[in-house]
Amino acid sequence: MTTSPQSLGAPAGGDALVQCTASELSAMIARRQVSCVEVMEAHLDQIDRHNPTLNAIIGLRDRGEVLAEARQCDAEFAAGHSRGWMHGLPHAIKDLAAARGLPHTCGSPIYADRVADTDDLVVRRIREAGAIIIGKTNTPEFGLGSQTYNPVWGATATPYDVSRTAGGSSGGGAAAVAARMLPVADGSDHMGSLRNPPAFTNTIGFRPSWGRIPEPGFIAYGGVSGAMGRTVTDVARLLSTMAGPDRASALGIDDDPKGLSQDLDRDISGTTVAWVGDWDGYLATEPGILSLCEDALGTLRGLGCRVDAVLPRFDPARIWDLYLTWRSWGNLWLADLYDDPDVRALMKPELVWELERGLRLSARDITRAAQERAEWYAVAADLFSTYDVVIAPSAQVFPFDKTVHWPTAIDGRPMDTYHRWMETVAPWTMTGHPVAAMPAGFNAAGLPTGIQIIGGRHADHAVLQIAYAYEQATQWVRRRPPLG
Numbered sequence: 001m002t003t004s005p006q007s008l009g010a011p012a013g014g015d016a017l018v019q020c021t022a023s024e025l026s027a028m029i030a031r032r033q034v035s036c037v038e039v040m041e042a043h044l045d046q047i048d049r050h051n052p053t054l055n056a057i058i059g060l061r062d063r064g065e066v067l068a069e070a071r072q073c074d075a076e077f078a079a080g081h082s083r084g085w086m087h088g089l090p091h092a093i094k095d096l097a098a099a100r101g102l103p104h105t106c107g108s109p110i111y112a113d114r115v116a117d118t119d120d121l122v123v124r125r126i127r128e129a130g131a132i133i134i135g136k137t138n139t140p141e142f143g144l145g146s147q148t149y150n151p152v153w154g155a156t157a158t159p160y161d162v163s164r165t166a167g168g169s170s171g172g173g174a175a176a177v178a179a180r181m182l183p184v185a186d187g188s189d190h191m192g193s194l195r196n197p198p199a200f201t202n203t204i205g206f207r208p209s210w211g212r213i214p215e216p217g218f219i220a221y222g223g224v225s226g227a228m229g230r231t232v233t234d235v236a237r238l239l240s241t242m243a244g245p246d247r248a249s250a251l252g253i254d255d256d257p258k259g260l261s262q263d264l265d266r267d268i269s270g271t272t273v274a275w276v277g278d279w280d281g282y283l284a285t286e287p288g289i290l291s292l293c294e295d296a297l298g299t300l301r302g303l304g305c306r307v308d309a310v311l312p313r314f315d316p317a318r319i320w321d322l323y324l325t326w327r328s329w330g331n332l333w334l335a336d337l338y339d340d341p342d343v344r345a346l347m348k349p350e351l352v353w354e355l356e357r358g359l360r361l362s363a364r365d366i367t368r369a370a371q372e373r374a375e376w377y378a379v380a381a382d383l384f385s386t387y388d389v390v391i392a393p394s395a396q397v398f399p400f401d402k403t404v405h406w407p408t409a410i411d412g413r414p415m416d417t418y419h420r421w422m423e424t425v426a427p428w429t430m431t432g433h434p435v436a437a438m439p440a441g442f443n444a445a446g447l448p449t450g451i452q453i454i455g456g457r458h459a460d461h462a463v464l465q466i467a468y469a470y471e472q473a474t475q476w477v478r479r480r481p482p483l484g
Contacts (some may be wrong), residue, residue: 017042019481022183022234026031029077029469036077036088040070040132043090047181053162056175057092057182058153059103060135066090069132078164083130085237091131094173094187095139095153097225098169099418101125102133107141107150108336109346121214122186122225124243129241137185139264141348142334143223145420146196146395148172150176152350155402158200159482160448164399167200168244169193173228174201183229184238190223191327192394192425195437199394199450202230202439202480203314204471206235209458210432212257213242213250221330230477232436232468236261253458254465258428260461264468269304271432271466274387278314278396283424284410286397293393296451300391300472309389314379318372324417325369328358336358350418363429373430382455389466393424394437426447428452434460436467439476449479 017039028034044063051057073088093099096106098116100123105111119127127133141150142433148171149155158166165177170187174197177185187194189207198205205228213225227238243257275297278285297307331354337343338355347355383390397407407421408414415421418439428435436453443449453470455463471477 001252015042015046017178018046020183021231022086022089022229023237025089025183026087026248029088030082031451036070036073037067039088040067040090043175043181046179046255050179050181053157053167054159054175054179055154055156055171056088056138056166056172056179057134058095058136058138058172061102066134073132074128083128084241085129086241087130089131089183090134092135092137092169092173092176092185093123093126093133094185095136096143096169096188097123097186099136102136105152106143107139107152109151110343112152118276120281121246121248125242125244126186136172137170137176139170140168142351143169143188143190143193144331144350145350145353145406145418146192146402147170147402148197149402149405158399160202160382160446161399163401164447165200165402167197167395167399170205170228171197171200174198174203174205177201177228177230178203184234185228186225186238187228188223188225189429190221190330191203191419191429192422194226195227195394195425195435195450196422198274198437198439199448200226200399201421202442202448202476202479203230204232204235204439204467205437206239206464207435207437208239208243208460211251211302211433212251212334212458212460213239214244214246214252216248218250220251220432222326223330226454229402231463232471233261234337236264238462244259260464264465266465266469267304268466268469271300271305272387273300273305273307273388274310274383274390275475276390276392278393280311282316282414284413284421285393285408288398289393289396289449292443292449293391293451296438296470297391299470301471303473307391307455308387310383312379312383314376314425317425319376320423320428321431322369322376323373325361325365326373326430328354329361329366329369331355332358353418376427377431380427380433381457387423388456389463390428392428392452392454394440394452396421396424398443398445398447398449425452428454430459433457434463436463436469438467439474441476442480
């Protein structure tokens, strides 16, 4: 198999296992049709083929050690013991989370040599479901920016054009799933990090309701953990593994997470959909984005949904202003590092900008932003009293050159911050509503984009059902794998 300068060849022949979904692999292992060792070898071979070009998986463990774990999984299964639905499946953890014995750099030279000695909660739950942790997935420095590059590991590419970015901050996981190096991937999302990478890699992501997957603390800053995969079924199963109550989570949702992955197939005719698009021209979008999103709306109409063009009764510029305050405030957990000039010199300029902006905030600024957020939430709640879901673009641009840190302009309109070009996701981060990131097709250059399907309060399962129906009607992931 050859690799062109711009794209990757699709696996063939004996590499058919990597084309299987996580659920298919799980069932095949359970039926003894394939061993955990065979599954692991196939994915490690795929990583050897494509990771040098994509740079999606980092801190890869020794092959012999990983295969020894796979043999142990086979022995356990032969003895009648299954760890869970992920028994023996390879998995890599986003490098913002701690995974015992693996690098925990957060993409920062400050922590270039750090190795985790414990597992974060979601990592522990993924291990307990049977997954074998083989390494980490790449992320931008401290997850800041929707372009996965950092001075420790380098930049991550989309397998649809290896000269272009896979997005971020969950870009490593999305690229690994798209290139069939992993069956599924965990991720996290503050400003589209489970929405932009799926759009850039023709995969599926899910940002759950705040608290669905337990987070520490008493304040819903905006960041949540979530899942990515090549099918809605796989994403829902990984979500159900990561979700569920935890005594250490003060604001978590106590629902049984098993229901997230059940009964996904339902008739969605009669579903009411609000299309916000570019907020009547407020958001700059690269030509071609909105037309592909309109095609996706056509699919929903074909499934019997009613789609209306609707704008929330709230100035989007106010949402952006409150988001900037909320984000800079939330990043102040890194302020102690900033206080040391030698450490500060190791920080990317965007992080320094965030911290300096946060340090200038007053208590009144934060209180005002909290009030604005409550007002915006009330308007959004009113919108969801009329419509079942809201649809918006997942990204305002197509995948761009991976050597460019962030787009400084979209269609001639300048971007005044390093993340303004992703403003389409900010309103829904601020409400904390569940969001499915679904593929929406490709432009003439073969570059993918996607849509956000945003649901009402705690309506994660209903959003997954709508996403499932849309997936069955479009099958973008299956129809358009990365091509040579």
